[in-house]
Amino acid sequence: MSNVASAPEIAALPTGVGGIAAPEFGPLVRTFARLMGGRSGAGGALTVHRHGEPLVEIWTGEAGRAGAWGPDTGAVIFSATKGIAATVIHRLADRGLLDYDAPVAYYWPEFAANGKERITVRQVLSHRAGLYGLPEIANGLDEVLDHRLMEERLAAAKPDHLLGVPTYHALTFGWLLAGLARAVTGRGMAELFRTEIAEPLGTDGIHLGRPAAGSPITAAGFQGNRLDFVGSTYISLFLGRAYGLPGSLGAASRALFLPGLEAFLDGDEPPILDTELPAGNGVCTATGLATLYGALASGGMHNGRRFLSAETVKAMRQVESYRLDHALFYIPMMWHMGYHSLPVPGAYSGFGHIGLGGSFGWADPRSGLSVGFVHNRLSLGALTSDQMASAWVLPLAVRGARAARRTATLAESVAA
Incomplete structure (x- = not known):
């Protein structure tokens, strides 16, 4: 053109x-x-x-x-990926493979551990599962890059006191949906992005992670400092100590920060392209x-x-909750199921x-x-x-x- x-x-x-x-x-x-x-x-x-x-x-x-x-x-669209992952779940629900009000554990039995047997698909999709914290499931970047491990850790995790309250699941949202979809279909989210979204819509423009060899789509490199200030000693120390704070600052730091996570974006071939992160690497x-x-x-x-x-x-x-989001400094996100x-x-x-x-x-x-x-x-x-x-x-x-x-x-x- x-x-x-x-x-x-x-x-x-x-x-x-x-x-x-x-x-x-x-x-x-x-x-x-x-x-x-x-x-x-x-x-x-x-x-x-x-x-x-x-x-x-x-x-x-x-x-x-x-x-x-x-x-x-x-381009890497970061959290806009969540809308695509949620659409995968809606496609499965549309075929009767999932019910929004059924417990996640009905489909993913391991998820029932630590008192999660009543958490529903609807709660997960609307950021109300109480499972937003990164420090509870990961010890560093290498573990975060292992998406199967993250699914397993979330299945075993215990929800915190904000179960039922809108609290942005910044990274865990994607692994939760991936674990649920895997339990139902036996397939990972990267494959489901292709078979449930891209192929039915006839588009080459939707991928989870790096486009496969032979795809016409190329991934743009990042321009800018890639927010590397987050990894500075003082910022890292502050955010790490903020984990235990009450209110939004504590929730935000647990949802968004893990020491060393900024290395996700490093280099000409950043690690973020080579994992399945359905909350952030579309x-x-x-x-x-x-x-x-x-x-x-x-x-x-x-x-x-x-x-x-x-x-x-x-x-x-449908808006699922008009309550203010506890991890996004009480912004009125008006969460739908995945949007x-x-x-x-x-x-x-x-x-x-x-x-x-x-x-x-x-x-x-x-x-x-x-x-x-x-x-x-x-x-x-x-x-x-x-x-x-x-x-x-x-x-x-x-x-x-x-x-x-x-x-x-x-x-x-x-x-x-």
Whole structure:
């Protein structure tokens, strides 16, 4: 695809931006070009679909050693991976292999250890299992990289006093879903991402970890300091001592911090790419994410075929808890089963999941819109603004979609 308009309905794009966009999305495209372009080694991509039809598919910048960003460039989407892992579980539930209100231990008998026999699938999906703590299950990076070990440790673990209370399971969420899915299917999450998500949707743009040999998708290298300040002696000491603190600071440190974990991101071939971390190491293109969430925004339909039942999509849209999240400093996450809502204009009726650095996938069933946004910047200086990318992407996407709908209605009236 070119950045030169080839038809009246396709806009000319700013210099350095590739892809296509309807003219009504000019403000979104220009903002994307300004905020995501022009930084050495950094780049990103943004896709907006309506009922699966592309309205915007654009990219800009560089993907590190992978070269210029293109339509087949994927990025590590960190916690946005959780939405994909949750969709795997919903696919299994849709076929009657799981019941949301059944105990996890019914399917995964080892999980009943240490008083967990009543924890339900619904509680796990909505971050209420009381199993968010890393220090309770892992002693360092080598153990965290062993996803089968993490599944076993969580099966044996004891929930803490926040069982039943929304408390972000930053990394453990993925291993919990993986253990449950493995108990039901006998397969790991990397395989299930392929067989339950990518293949049924006909997309190459969704992977767990490094894309397999032969895949057209390349993983962008990280640009920035990769948050290595977390590993400094003073920060590490502080966070380690915070484990025992009451309230949100203690919960956040236990959910997010383990000494040495920052080495996950080190080097040109970071270890995060070579494990199964269904809470944090999805490698996706923007179009891959928009394709997945497009099915969720369209009542479970994709290209005229049923991906999920309407009943399951209805269950996915439901907010499970309005209580403030104890590990995210009492932010009102409005957890769904595997997703969250956002108090952002253009996002009120939708759901999806944002990851570290701001990459996200989003569905709005009322309008049929789906959005995928990915990039490779990860540095302290840009973290706050990048994390809030949804606050400009979603309102501008909704505004563009409304303008495009008005244009289409006018064209139909003229034709009639």
